[in-house]
Amino acid sequence: xxxxxxxxxxxxxxxxxxxxxxxxxxxxxxxxxxxxxxxxxxxxxxxxxxxxxxxxxxxxxxxxxxxxxxxxxxxxxxxxxxxxxxxxxxxxxxxxxxxxxxxxxxxxxxxxxxxxxxxxxxxxxxxxxxxxxxxxxxxxxxxxxxxxxxxxxxxxxxxxxxxxxxxxxxxxxxxxxxxxxxxxxxxxxxxxxxxxxxxxxxxxxxxxxxxxxxxxxxxxxxxxxxxxxxxxxxxxxxxxxxxxxxxxxxxxxxxxxxxxxxxxxxxxxxxxxxxxxxxxxxxxxxxxxxxxxxxxxxxxxxxxxxxxxxxxxxxxxxxxxxxxxxxxxxxxxxxxxxxxxxxxxxxxxxxxxxxxxxxxxxxxxxxxxxxxxxxxxxxxxxxxxxxxxxxxxxxxxxxxxxxxxxxxxxxxxxxxxxxxxxxxxxxxxxxxxxxxxxxxxxxxxxxxxxxxxxxxxxxxxxxxxxxxxxxxxxxxxxxxxxxxxxxxxxxxxxxxxxxxxxxxxxxxxxxxxxxxxxxxxxxxxxxxxxxxxxxxxxxxxxxxxxxxxxxx
Amino acid sequence: xxxxxxxxxxxxxxxxxxxxxxxxxxxxxxxxxxxxxxxxxxxxxxxxxxxxxxxxxxxxxxxxxxxxxxxxxxxxxxxxxxxxx
Numbered sequence: 264x265x266x267x268x269x270x271x272x273x274x275x276x277x278x279x280x281x282x283x284x285x286x287x288x289x290x291x292x293x294x295x296x297x298x299x300x301x302x303x304x305x306x307x308x309x310x311x312x313x314x315x316x317x318x319x320x321x322x323x324x325x326x327x328x329x330x331x332x333x334x335x336x337x338x339x340x341x342x343x344x345x346x347x348x349x350x351x352x353x354x355x356x357x358x359x360x361x362x363x364x365x366x367x368x369x370x371x372x373x374x375x376x377x378x379x380x381x382x383x384x385x386x387x388x389x390x391x392x393x394x395x396x397x398x399x400x401x402x403x404x405x406x407x408x409x410x411x412x413x414x415x416x417x418x419x420x421x422x423x424x425x426x427x428x429x430x431x432x433x434x435x436x437x438x439x440x441x442x443x444x445x446x447x448x449x450x451x452x453x454x455x456x457x458x459x460x461x462x463x464x465x466x467x468x469x470x471x472x473x474x475x476x477x478x479x480x481x482x483x484x485x486x487x488x489x490x491x492x493x494x495x496x497x498x499x500x501x502x503x504x505x506x507x508x509x510x511x512x513x514x515x516x517x518x519x520x521x522x523x524x525x526x527x528x529x530x531x532x533x534x535x536x537x538x539x540x541x542x543x544x545x546x547x548x549x550x551x552x553x554x555x556x557x558x559x560x561x562x563x564x565x566x567x568x569x570x571x572x573x574x575x576x577x578x579x580x581x582x583x584x585x586x587x588x589x590x591x592x593x594x595x596x597x598x599x600x601x602x603x604x605x606x607x608x609x610x611x612x613x614x615x616x617x618x619x620x621x622x623x624x625x626x627x628x629x630x631x632x633x634x635x636x637x638x639x640x641x642x643x644x645x646x647x648x649x650x651x652x653x654x655x656x657x658x659x660x661x662x663x664x665x666x667x668x669x670x671x672x673x674x675x676x677x678x679x680x681x682x683x684x685x686x687x688x689x690x691x692x693x694x695x696x697x698x699x700x701x702x703x704x705x706x707x708x709x710x711x712x713x714x715x716x717x718x719x720x721x722x723x724x725x726x727x728x729x730x731x732x733x734x735x736x737x738x739x740x741x742x743x744x745x746x747x748x749x750x751x752x753x754x755x756x757x758x759x760x761x762x763x764x765x766x767x768x769x770x771x772x773x774x775x776x777x778x779x780x781x782x783x784x785x786x787x788x789x790x791x792x793x794x795x796x797x798x799x800x801x802x803x804x805x806x807x808x809x810x811x812x813x814x815x
Numbered sequence: 816x817x818x819x820x821x822x823x824x825x826x827x828x829x830x831x832x833x834x835x836x837x838x839x840x841x842x843x844x845x846x847x848x849x850x851x852x853x854x855x856x857x858x859x860x861x862x863x864x865x866x867x868x869x870x871x872x873x874x875x876x877x878x879x880x881x882x883x884x885x886x887x888x889x890x891x892x893x894x895x896x897x898x899x900x
Contacts, residue, residue, distance in 0.1 A: 267824055267874030268890045278889040501886040575887035583892035589827050589880055596884055713890035
């Protein structure tokens with residue numbers, strides 16, 4: 264049976280892009296049921312920040328994992344942490360297994376692979392939540408280390424920790440606004456549920472888990488290639504990240520309830536930056552490929568789109584538009600996937616180090632520089648965590664989590680949406696100006712639709728529904744938020760973690776061997792042309808934009 | 816949706832473009848070769864009167880691309896041509 268996109272609904276049951284929409288909207292609707300008091304998502308397991316000496320003194324699941332029910336009711340209290348984890352595995356295996364069936368994957372192999380990836384993901388995720396890696400320093404240790412000591416860390420959000428310490432101080436008879444003595448401060452820290460003392464801590468936030476997952480995946484992909492090959496049926500980073508991006512739509516919807524103006528500004532700036540970037544990147548790289556590296560027209564066009572626009576999808580769309588032989592986008596895509604991993608490893612740390620005061624510029628630049636949706640979302644998530652943690656350590660001020668990631672995703676989504684239009688224009692140019700094929704009748708406008716990234720529909724729907732609830736039904740915001748929080752936080756983060764791990768699993772650096780001129784051109788264009796220009800454009804359109812600060 | 820006189824499936828075998836429909840197969844290293852080959856096959860089939868113009872839809876079979884690549888994008892291209900038998 265062939266996979267031809269003939270009708271507008273072709274691929275709705277057989278492609279990962281559409282399955283990201285179905286999985287995304289399914290959980291989105293389950294989350295929305297909280298408006299009517301139904302908790303259909305509270306079974307989801309979530310990680311807890313834990314400290315190893317405390318864990319080993321009395322090991323139990325409840326120290327490292329918990330049920331999400333706290334956010335959306337008490338319906339799943341009886342499951343317990345391990346039961347919740349099992350239910351999470353069961354539900355997600357069933358849902359993705361159905362998708363695998365319709366996508367004509369080997370379902371048995373998919374389920375086994377998915378289970379192994381799920382187990383590895385949770386293992387790495389839990390390890391990354393160890394307090395020495397993750398926990399931020401308490402605000403008191405940053406602003407008043409002479410009273411509290413500089414070794415107090417939080418196993419929850421910083422503002423919650425501060426609230427607990429304040430309440431403890433009140434119980435100890437210290438009036439609000441007055442500084443306690445070091446002895447009383449020590450007692451207050453002791454009384455606070457989520458404040459702990461540690462001799463050292465990296466304070467990486469959620470970034471620790473993401474980095475660990477990536478490293479773990481890369482080790483499997485490059486040193487255990489047989490095992491990686493076995494897992495490939497279920498190692499689908501693009502599927503997982505596109506589903507997670509639909510859930511991110513919920514998060515942005517929730518964030519827009521508080522900062523609608525900023526969200527709108529971010530979307531418009533992202534669109535403008537993307538448009539300008541398009542006009543600059545493509546002609547520069549195409550000229551370099553043709554004149555500097557003497558590549559053919561076909562190879563130059565496919566490579567230019569791959570480097571300049573949005574990686575693999577742009578390379579395939581462009582190759583299709585110019586009717587290149589399928590081997591060309593396959594080779595270019597291999598390069599893109601490997602270089603995206605290199606960017607993902609280098610750029611978040613680099614941007615955090617050189618431009619710690621430009622969070623949104625950094626996020627937007629990431630969206631324009633890192634190719635493939637998975638790598639961009641992953642890099643944006645690491646950048647978000649690293650920059651937020653660093654800003655807090657330096658200023659004591661907490662940026663609301665998610666805005667830097669949003670900046671990187673918004674630019675990427677604009678790029679994704681433009682791909683179809685760009686490929687359509689290129690197809691017209693190619694057919695009527697370059698090839699002048701006498702038998703070719705026309706280029707169908709339906710090509711634009713077939714190349715449109717469908718997961719964006721789910722993302723926008725989730726975003727606007729939650730925004731609409733805030734605007735038109737403010738009375739149900741609290742109820743709607745309960746379900747939404749489970750979907751946009753533990754579910755989204757789990758899919759992010761699986762994306763990180765799977766990207767590592769499918770990245771085999773040895774494939775760069777033999778790529779010669781293509782790889783050299785790609786490296787030069789990416790780091791000497793695309794990255795600096797993208798950063799400049801991001802700075803022009805996003806400078807001065809700062810994430811809102813988190814409130815208690 | 817545009818109507819075609821002949822709906823075909825297009826693939827690439829690593830060397831040549833291949834067009835297939837029920838009882839029909841044509842091959843070519845480039846588009847001109849492929850279209851010419853298809854014209855000959857259609858003429859030989861006897862299904863179309865000489866001189867008739869046939870609108871052919873060539874839908875690219877995305878399964879031609881390696882499976883690992885399909886997660887990134889799921890459409891290559893479709894081609895419409897008009898062939899005089």
